[in-house]
Amino acid sequence: MRSKCVRVIRQGRRAYLVALRPPHVAVTRPDAVHAWVWxxxxxxxxxxxxxxxxxxxxAYEITDAAxxxxxxxxxxxxxxxxxxxxxALHLRGLPTRTKIQELHRYWFxxxxxxxxxxxxTPS
Numbered sequence: 001m002r003s004k005c006v007r008v009i010r011q012g013r014r015a016y017l018v019a020l021r022p023p024h025v026a027v028t029r030p031d032a033v034h035a036w037v038w039x040x041x042x043x044x045x046x047x048x049x050x051x052x053x054x055x056x057x058x059a060y061e062i063t064d065a066a067x068x069x070x071x072x073x074x075x076x077x078x079x080x081x082x083x084x085x086x087x088a089l090h091l092r093g094l095p096t097r098t099k100i101q102e103l104h105r106y107w108f109x110x111x112x113x114x115x116x117x118x119x120x121t122p123s
Contacts, residue, residue, distance in 0.1 A: 008050055009074045013118045015048055015057070016071040018111040037061070037112055048116055057116040071113050076104040 008017045019037045040046060040059040048055050062068050079100050087095035087103055 007075075008048065008116075009078050010050055010052075010118075011070075011074050013120065015050065015055075015116040015118060016062075016074050017114050017116075018075060018108050019114060020107050020111045023110060033112060037114070040114070046116060048118065055116075055118045057118040059114055059116045062113040062115050067115065068113060071115060072105070072108050075108055075113075076101055078104075 006017045008015050010016075019034050021032065025032050041061075044059045046057055046059045048057055062071050079097050083100045083104075084095040087100045090103060091099055093099070
C-alpha cells in the first residue's frame with residue numbers, strides 16, 4: 001500500500017480531490033497524470049484517512065457534468081485555515097479568501113478531478 005498526502009473535501013459519503021498538474025503540462029500533455037491516478041485507474045479500491053477515521057472506498061475520475069459542478073463547488077468554495085499558508089506559497093501578496101478560491105478553481109480546472117465513494121463506516 002502506498003500513501004499520498006492530498007487535499008480532500010468530504011461531502012457525506014463522497015470525498016473530492018484534484019490531481020494537480022503544472023500549467024505547462026496541462027497544456028502540452030493533457031494526458032499526463034500522476035502515478036497515483038494510474039493506480040486508481042488500474043485498481044480503484046482506495047483507503048482514505050480523513051477526520052472521522054480511515055475509510056475504504058472506490059475512486060474514479062469525474063466525467064459527469066453535474067458531479068463535476070458539485071465537486072468544483074465543494075473544492076473551490078471551501079477555505080480552511082491552512083489554505084492561507086498554502087496560498088502565500090503560490091501567490092504574491094497577502095492571502096485572502098478570494099485569492100484562495102481563485103487558486104483552487106485554477107487547480108481544479110487544470111487538474112484531474114477525482115471522487116471517492118466512501119463505505120458507510122470507518123475501517
